[in-house]
Amino acid sequence: MVRTRLFLHPTFDCSFDKVCRDDCYLLKDKSREEKKFRLPDEYWINIVHLAGKHGFQELSLPINPLRGVTGVTDPLHWLRILAPIAKEYNMLVNITTTLDVAKKITASDTVDIIALSIDDFRTGKDWKRYATKLSAETERLRNLGIETNCNLSYNPGTEIQFLFNSERKKELMKIFDYTTPLWPKPLKEADILTLASGRLIQKGDRNGSTYDDLIGKTDGFLEDYCMSFARGESSCDAGWGTLSIDAFGRLAICPYSAHNQDVSTPDKFQDYLENILPKNKIIESCALIDVE
Numbered sequence: 001m002v003r004t005r006l007f008l009h010p011t012f013d014c015s016f017d018k019v020c021r022d023d024c025y026l027l028k029d030k031s032r033e034e035k036k037f038r039l040p041d042e043y044w045i046n047i048v049h050l051a052g053k054h055g056f057q058e059l060s061l062p063i064n065p066l067r068g069v070t071g072v073t074d075p076l077h078w079l080r081i082l083a084p085i086a087k088e089y090n091m092l093v094n095i096t097t098t099l100d101v102a103k104k105i106t107a108s109d110t111v112d113i114i115a116l117s118i119d120d121f122r123t124g125k126d127w128k129r130y131a132t133k134l135s136a137e138t139e140r141l142r143n144l145g146i147e148t149n150c151n152l153s154y155n156p157g158t159e160i161q162f163l164f165n166s167e168r169k170k171e172l173m174k175i176f177d178y179t180t181p182l183w184p185k186p187l188k189e190a191d192i193l194t195l196a197s198g199r200l201i202q203k204g205d206r207n208g209s210t211y212d213d214l215i216g217k218t219d220g221f222l223e224d225y226c227m228s229f230a231r232g233e234s235s236c237d238a239g240w241g242t243l244s245i246d247a248f249g250r251l252a253i254c255p256y257s258a259h260n261q262d263v264s265t266p267d268k269f270q271d272y273l274e275n276i277l278p279k280n281k282i283i284e285s286c287a288l289i290d291v292e
């Protein structure tokens with residue numbers, strides 16, 4: 001049963017810009033001026049009301065640490081105005097963020113699920129120290145009743161550091177409720193080893209000892225749903241079970257797809273929900289996760 005999800009990205013501002021992966025789906029190709037763009041808070045409030053009225057069951061928010069170029073300096077600004085509205089409609093609130101931002105979350109933020117992103121360089125040089133901090137934070141969040149997950153950006157470096165290394169893998173499984181190895185998209189543009197690994201998995205060939213982790217068969221691991229779709233294990237709900245809106249008020253069928261449908265006013269979003277969404281077809285393939 002698909003849980004219908006609306007991803008909102010109210011800002012392109014991010015202090016991890018250029019620190020994090022260069023191919024960030026959110027910031028890719030955005031100019032300095034574009035990163036300052038901000039729609040009024042009322043717009044986002046109306047969007048969540050409309051999603052709730054149309055039966056959406058989950059609000060997903062990526063929460064970036066901010067530089068403040070839009071005038072907003074608190075990364076929880078949008079969460080704190082939108083989560084109470086989502087809750088009026090019994091929507092789950094699911095956020096993806098960094099360890100430092102997660103530390104600011106309190107019970108009153110009514111967050112249900114938090115995913116923290118980990119990759120082979122963001123953990124710094126001292127994994128033990130970072131793991132201790134992560135562990136303390138996920139324990140605090142669990143005590144607030146929040147499911148805490150890890151988005152492990154897949155590349156050969158993270159595979160070696162976290163999946164081949166059985167001690168670290170056990171640590172990840174202990175620290176987090178679930179770990180999802182996330183494949184870069186478009187996968188075809190990834191480095192040659194990542195692409196080769198993705199190709200093996202999509203052909204159903206074991207790519208070594210990490211295979212079960214990558215397809216979510218290991219306890220505590222979930223498969224990237226795009227990879228699961230590419231392997232023919234599940235359907236993709238983009239465009240009917242998932243929608244995404246970027247900071248310009250442009251809509252896409254999923255967070256990784258091109259945001260090019262103008263829904264920059266609540267009326268336009270309502271029109272989309274009522275007249276376009278019901279006609280969206282289930283996609284049969286996706287160039288973003290294809291390897292050939």
Ligand code: SF4
Pocket residue numbers: 185225226229236237238253254255256257283286287288289
């Ligand atoms: S459309 Fe492609 S990238 Fe988007 S969720 Fe589906 S498989 Fe993943």
